[in-house]
Amino acid sequence: MTSPSETPAERAADLQDERLVRTEGLRGAVLAFRQRVRGGDLGSLPVIIGLVVICVIFQILNPNFLSANNLVNLTLQCAAVGTISIGIVLVLLLGQIDLSVGSVSGLAAAILGVGLTQLKWPVALAVIVALVVGAAIGYLYGLLFTRFGVPSFVITLAGLLAFLGLQLKVLGPNGSINLPYDSWIVQFAQATFLPPWAAYALAVIAAAALFLSDYSRSRRRRKAGLSTGALSVMLLKAVLLLILLLLAVSYLATDRGLGAMFLLFVVLVVVMNYFLTRTKWGRSVFAVGGSVEAARRAGIRVNRVYISVFILTSTFAALGGLLASARLTSASLSSGGGDTNLNAIAAAVIGGTSLFGGRGSAWSALLGILVIQSISSGLTLLNLDSSIRYMITGAVLLLAVIIDSLSRRSRASHGQA
Amino acid sequence: MTMESAVADTEGATREPVLSLKGVSKGFGAVRALTDINLDIYPGEVVAIVGDNGAGKSTLVKILAGVHPQDSGTIMFDGQVVSIPTPTASRALGIATVFQDLALCDNLDVVSNLFLGREIRNGLSLDEEEMEQRAWSLLRQLSAKIPSVRIAVASLSGGQRQTVAIARSLIGEPSVVILDEPTAALGVAQTAEVLNLVERLRERGLGVLLISHNMADVQAVADRVVVLRLGRNNGDFHVADVSYEEIISAITGATDNVVTRRASAHAGSASAAAAAADASGTGTVESGITEDFRTHETPAPGTEENPQS
Numbered sequence: 079m080t081s082p083s084e085t086p087a088e089r090a091a092d093l094q095d096e097r098l099v100r101t102e103g104l105r106g107a108v109l110a111f112r113q114r115v116r117g118g119d120l121g122s123l124p125v126i127i128g129l130v131v132i133c134v135i136f137q138i139l140n141p142n143f144l145s146a147n148n149l150v151n152l153t154l155q156c157a158a159v160g161t162i163s164i165g166i167v168l169v170l171l172l173g174q175i176d177l178s179v180g181s182v183s184g185l186a187a188a189i190l191g192v193g194l195t196q197l198k199w200p201v202a203l204a205v206i207v208a209l210v211v212g213a214a215i216g217y218l219y220g221l222l223f224t225r226f227g228v229p230s231f232v233i234t235l236a237g238l239l240a241f242l243g244l245q246l247k248v249l250g251p252n253g254s255i256n257l258p259y260d261s262w263i264v265q266f267a268q269a270t271f272l273p274p275w276a277a278y279a280l281a282v283i284a285a286a287a288l289f290l291s292d293y294s295r296s297r298r299r300r301k302a303g304l305s306t307g308a309l310s311v312m313l314l315k316a317v318l319l320l321i322l323l324l325l326a327v328s329y330l331a332t333d334r335g336l337g338a339m340f341l342l343f344v345v346l347v348v349v350m351n352y353f354l355t356r357t358k359w360g361r362s363v364f365a366v367g368g369s370v371e372a373a374r375r376a377g378i379r380v381n382r383v384y385i386s387v388f389i390l391t392s393t394f395a396a397l398g399g400l401l402a403s404a405r406l407t408s409a410s411l412s413s414g415g416g417d418t419n420l421n422a423i424a425a426a427v428i429g430g431t432s433l434f435g436g437r438g439s440a441w442s443a444l445l446g447i448l449v450i451q452s453i454s455s456g457l458t459l460l461n462l463d464s465s466i467r468y469m470i471t472g473a474v475l476l477l478a479v480i481i482d483s484l485s486r487r488s489r490a491s492h493g494q495a
Numbered sequence: 496m497t498m499e500s501a502v503a504d505t506e507g508a509t510r511e512p513v514l515s516l517k518g519v520s521k522g523f524g525a526v527r528a529l530t531d532i533n534l535d536i537y538p539g540e541v542v543a544i545v546g547d548n549g550a551g552k553s554t555l556v557k558i559l560a561g562v563h564p565q566d567s568g569t570i571m572f573d574g575q576v577v578s579i580p581t582p583t584a585s586r587a588l589g590i591a592t593v594f595q596d597l598a599l600c601d602n603l604d605v606v607s608n609l610f611l612g613r614e615i616r617n618g619l620s621l622d623e624e625e626m627e628q629r630a631w632s633l634l635r636q637l638s639a640k641i642p643s644v645r646i647a648v649a650s651l652s653g654g655q656r657q658t659v660a661i662a663r664s665l666i667g668e669p670s671v672v673i674l675d676e677p678t679a680a681l682g683v684a685q686t687a688e689v690l691n692l693v694e695r696l697r698e699r700g701l702g703v704l705l706i707s708h709n710m711a712d713v714q715a716v717a718d719r720v721v722v723l724r725l726g727r728n729n730g731d732f733h734v735a736d737v738s739y740e741e742i743i744s745a746i747t748g749a750t751d752n753v754v755t756r757r758a759s760a761h762a763g764s765a766s767a768a769a770a771a772a773d774a775s776g777t778g779t780v781e782s783g784i785t786e787d788f789r790t791h792e793t794p795a796p797g798t799e800e801n802p803q804s
Binding site: 376436 | 601603
């Protein structure tokens with residue numbers, strides 16, 4: 079791939095070592111990808127394969143599964159628990175856990191319900207109060223964790239019970255409150271869909287943004303004397319994304335289209351991905367998840383990182399609770415109960431965020447919740463009982479954790495753990 | 496105490512020490528870990544601190560790194576009296592400490608580890624290109640053999656990890672680098688790599704404080720050896736004019752000690768063994784013990800084999 083006459087000085091600063099296997103262009107990108115997968119760095123590959131398998135199986139069993147109507151419902155069902163799952167990704171990256179996200183989301187739903195109906199608050203106020211309560215709960219967890227060193231497992235298990243109790247207290251004796259259907263949050267969650275032209279424009283903007291970000295990075299790298307990716311790979315990535323998004327949007331448009339709530343969820347994922355990968359804060363989250371002591375010695379204020387992540391996790395949980403109750407137009411005793419907690423945690427893990435800390439991505443919330451909701455929706459279409467649904471979701475979670483452990487072992491045997 | 500030479504004083508006339516400790520003491524409860532320690536480090540000089548376990552080497556490192564402040568005595572940095580209450584203060588002064596366990600994040604790549612806690616930013620975003628470029632120029636200056644700075648630190652060898660840890664200490668442009676047992680867990684080639692690195696730090700005009708148990712490393716790379724014994728200064732030598740035996744005797748506190756006896760026993764020369772035996776009674780007792788072991792050991796395998804046959 080290299081012309082033999084090229085002297086080391088002409089090469090980019092990061093490619094001068096003679097031991098490096100040099101990969102260039104499209105073929106190089108494919109080779110590098112295969113190398114990574116063999117080395118145990120599976121990334122999102124198992125989830126995407128799993129998602130395809132799930133879709134094929136359910137489509138064979140019930141031809142309605144991939145209908146536009148069902149897919150639109152699927153996206154809407156994803157948004158609430160997926161939002162909670164973003165927070166779980168953050169806390170898992172630190173190697174910690176938050177078991178109380180279900181209760182916190184239920185509490186937020188109760189605050190919204192009581193605020194709107196009994197206290198006659200405007201929607202914005204109820205939403206803000208619910209989010210602030212969520213943030214305060216996370217701050218409390220962070221303080222307990224950093225001051226007393228109690229394991230987050232125990233703190234949040236206590237929170238699971240305590241905030242379930244608070245949720246019941248807030249709801250009062252009725253136990254169930256119907257949200258006014260004409261409030262904007264209910265309208266947003268249930269009836270707001272992007273007009274087709276806006277959805278198409280968004281798809282084009284997303285693909286263009288991907289290309290521009292890749293291209294400007296490659297220009298900055300060239301300026302810094304570093305190697306750059308091939309233009310063909312960048313173009314191919316952007317075009318593939320564009321085709322995929324346009325297909326999805328046009329198919330969804332045959333039914334109601336792209337739901338605003340799902341769009342909000344995806345935007346949150348993209349924003350969190352930016353913060354995790356491109357900012358100092360995100361770098362310190364990964365560092366603390368990898369080695370707390372190393373992070374502390376490097377001058378990172380470890381306690382602040384913990385507290386900020388616990389706050390974000392609880393706030394995302396509260397937001398997820400608001401979206402869920404708005405979608406169901408009710409806040410009740412069962413808001414945030416049942417399998418909300420486990421689905422949110424399972425989604426993060428199935429999506430590829432390691433339970434052992436320091437490895438994962440915000441995208442795993444999106445991929446994982448798509449898997450879980452596809453299974454749930456497929457089984458509902460087959461008229462299967464929730465008992466079977468639970469068992470199958472449990473099996474998939476187990477499979478995801480096994481894949482995580484196996485890829486960890488594979489990384490270790492390839493010297494990259 | 497007895498062997499403090501005037502080495503440092505003659506040099507002090509021409510140059511100012513970058514780091515200077517005068518009468519530093521530190522106690523932990525009833526234990527006097529350090530008593531009246533004096534130490535000067537000049538720019539472009541490698542000072543090795545040697546001493547037995549419990550001699551106070553780690554305590555000294557921790558005082559300089561800001562882990563524990565000293566109880567009494569003064570620390571001068573660039574001629575100014577300073578206090579080092581926290582690790583951040585130590586780093587702000589320009590003292591970079593590389594601890595024995597390196598404290599790298601295995602899941603992050605080399606660039607992220609080098610700039611951890613000191614990321615270069617471009618507004619809100621990290622300036623990855625600038626960091627990668629600086630990482631390469633720093634690693635080149637150290638002639639570090641790291642194939643790619645975008646691979647996780649977990650996949651590097653012990654010597655490469657040590658290199659990354661040392662390179663990281665240089666990011667803050669320190670004037671003194673403290674290396675705690677940098678070659679302890681390394682193979683022959685990696686040790687040589689790290690020693691080359693230490694020499695390159697000296698060429699850059701940094702003061703280097705090297706804590707080591709390995710006399711071969713100390714003699715290979717250090718300019719001066721400071722011996723600690725039971726928390727006190729017990730010698731300050733120019734490496735060029737001191738023998739291995741002299742350093743060992745300063746570490747153990749006597750010319751006749753378990754190390755020299757062992758050396759003479761291994762040499763197998765009758766005269767040396769006789770001299771050791773003459774010097775103290777313990778020598779003969781020890782050799783008697785080893786003979787006892789030999790006589791006991793020979794029948795032992797036989798008794799074990801008997802029941803099997």
